[in-house]
Amino acid sequence: MKFNQITPEILAAFEAIVGSANLITARHVEADVYAGYGRDHTEDLHFAPDVVLKPGSTEEVSQIMRLCHEHHIPVTARGAGTGLSGGALPIHNGLVLSMERFNKIIQIDERNLQATVEPGVVTEAFQNAVKEVGLFYPPDPASKGSCFLGGNLSQSSGGPKAVKYGTTKDYVLNLQVVLPTGEVIWTGANTLKNATGYNLTQLMVGSEGTLGIITRVVFRLLPYPQQNILMLVPFRQEAQAAEAVSAVFRAGIIPSGMEFMEREAIAWSSNYLNIPLTLPEDITAHLLIELDGQDLDQLYKEAEQVYAVLETYDVGEILLADTAAQKDDLWRIRRNIGNSVRYNSVYKEEDTVVPRAELPTLLKGVKEIGARYGFKSVCYGHAGDGNLHVNIIRGELDDEMWNVGLRQPISEIFELCVKLGGTISGEHGIGLVQKPFISIALKEANLNLMRGIKQVFDPHGILNPGKIF
């Protein structure tokens, strides 16, 4: 694709659309503020946009897109910048479209258990707002306190509750989308069922900002589960922790959380947060298991069944969280593993996913590959979904190995995922950093279909160019 520069005339047109307060270039703000628009939470990448616009309405986004389509100017939509695959980075420069002003919860429809929101609402703020009226929006990525719903949609984000409740994609009913040409559509209807033409809604979800700009979302909601039980289960053998995951499901229990943490993951995070945690020497891994529902007696019955399953493994003393504060601590430890790894070392995170019973094989394979290539990894993740975050630790690796040499072992990890029936990203997306590995997961025929779809939506290829494929 050949793109054009933003001329002074086009810049003036942008300013006329969004107003001068909502147009930023390197000249308008301090260098580090501006640089922030070219970064996300992915390793150490930076690409400077030529201009940042903060539109305030669908109509403004439409006008901007029309102009960019006409002049072949790259447009990269940006949410909160918490992505882990470089998906929101403007690698061809051009325009960054910051959706931060789309921050309104438009309606919480208690009659229909639905809500209409803008994509710049922070995920946790939305969860809290619906909880206030007894409703539940389950998707909860680790960054829920800062990430935007729009970013969650772009990357098909999950989180710990996905094991019982599904991911972001399972809560979207309808999307308002500005197409690259400036046309505005709704992708579906505000209904739980829809058999009316191709599913454009699910085509948008996970498309990483390459097909259109989401400007409004209708989510379905659930009644809020009023009760929960949380237990931390220490294992003496990592492989058994991974095996126990599948066994709990086979006993007929669907936990609302089923998280796996290697010893180092939990140790680093509890140190990082300064939350004391007893960690006997022989413990190599933990499962954090949550059960939720409307009735506590019922949950205790289910917990007994879970205990019965766990007894068949070599587990240490199970910690049953007694208070809301203790539960909060345990979840904070789990959520901050990523931050603590970042605090301890430079690292690369791979978002591997396999059918859940294959988790022991994947974990063993990751360690074996690490041993062979001489790197250490800290692994944790959503074990109930078979979604294992593999953090490769920089440690003593030299620049050559870190920047080039790791590509081979990472390929081997991804090949193992695919061989086990899985794929190379469960919830972080492909973006920029996993793009070199896409052909491990997808055949050329799949990629050709995706390229064709991209061409249909975006004939000039201006939306988030250079991502996914």
Add this chain to the structure above:
Amino acid sequence: MKFNQITPEILAAFEAIVGSANLITARHVEADVYAGYGRDHTEDLHFAPDVVLKPGSTEEVSQIMRLCHEHHIPVTARGAGTGLSGGALPIHNGLVLSMERFNKIIQIDERNLQATVEPGVVTEAFQNAVKEVGLFYPPDPASKGSCFLGGNLSQSSGGPKAVKYGTTKDYVLNLQVVLPTGEVIWTGANTLKNATGYNLTQLMVGSEGTLGIITRVVFRLLPYPQQNILMLVPFRQEAQAAEAVSAVFRAGIIPSGMEFMEREAIAWSSNYLNIPLTLPEDITAHLLIELDGQDLDQLYKEAEQVYAVLETYDVGEILLADTAAQKDDLWRIRRNIGNSVRYNSVYKEEDTVVPRAELPTLLKGVKEIGARYGFKSVCYGHAGDGNLHVNIIRGELDDEMWNVGLRQPISEIFELCVKLGGTISGEHGIGLVQKPFISIALKEANLNLMRGIKQVFDPHGILNPGKIF
């Protein structure tokens, strides 16, 4: 699109691929058997195929598609022929690809709660097979005893359990698809989460056989809910029955079934099945409410909460089904409404869907439109999803009104659905019979995207031509 005839040479090539036993033309079988391949369960439509093939493997389908792609021959895939929108009818003649030999359950993976099946497996047979090992495949269209899983995928079928468990689309993890060019792909991975490129899996689901031929499916499964409670709730006012639906959800209960039946729907069906049912004169509608789970005590608690909600309405005596036989009778009555309507009268069925709290408004609107245009309707359906099947009864309507005049009131019903946030098909698909109404639900920009996607998958337009748009 311009299509070619099947020449004797091409016919010979087909025969070489599938074998003579699996190639049928009008000369090979009795006229009514052959005619069956040109019909489905939609009203009184018939279109004769030029030839019917029954391939036995993905490789055979691939060879057939390659040939048809090269020679521009229309291909209409066919499951069990239970569709209600004419989706499987070969309206441009050509080839009907009957998937009846793809009838194997390849693997039930108890470790991963997954199953790999061929698309020609009967839905209920699959449900029973997984139930034997304690697993649950929830989607259950009314025709589950005869319909194929492949047809369910094509039409994004639902059924009564969708209110709690979602529709067919929510259980598909991965699809093997033969593209119109003959290429074979898998659309995704066998994982609960996947953020690896565009969601081709969900693009296939509901695409009504216009994008590719599904030859293998990986479904996710759930632990089988061992207990259930079923209650039949009579209402003196239809509108209150529709209102109570939403109220139950707001009380924090998610029933596993929440079916609405007008008086005539339930009366006709119980007569048709010869199942005696007390139906006091003042009762105008019923809700059939099912709760399910692993623990009966828990279900009784929930049932009490449902009773508390229902007490606020003008209901008759609630029938709590005591035995498995009684439950079976009630569900048979519900499932046979369609058959009993067909038995009583020529009819047209519209598959309307709205956000669930809008159901009373939709129902009132349907009756008002009927009164204005002089037709009677029998309404029933999946109230928990806002999915109302409107059966327009032929009665005394003349040919002109039946064949032409009804188009206007049907349009008005659909326009009302869209105005209420809904759409024109919840689970039956657009196929042939709803195609004239598609622009009520979808803007030209949506349709253009869909046409573009179709072109990417099927450049010669040979797959199920003339459907949806």
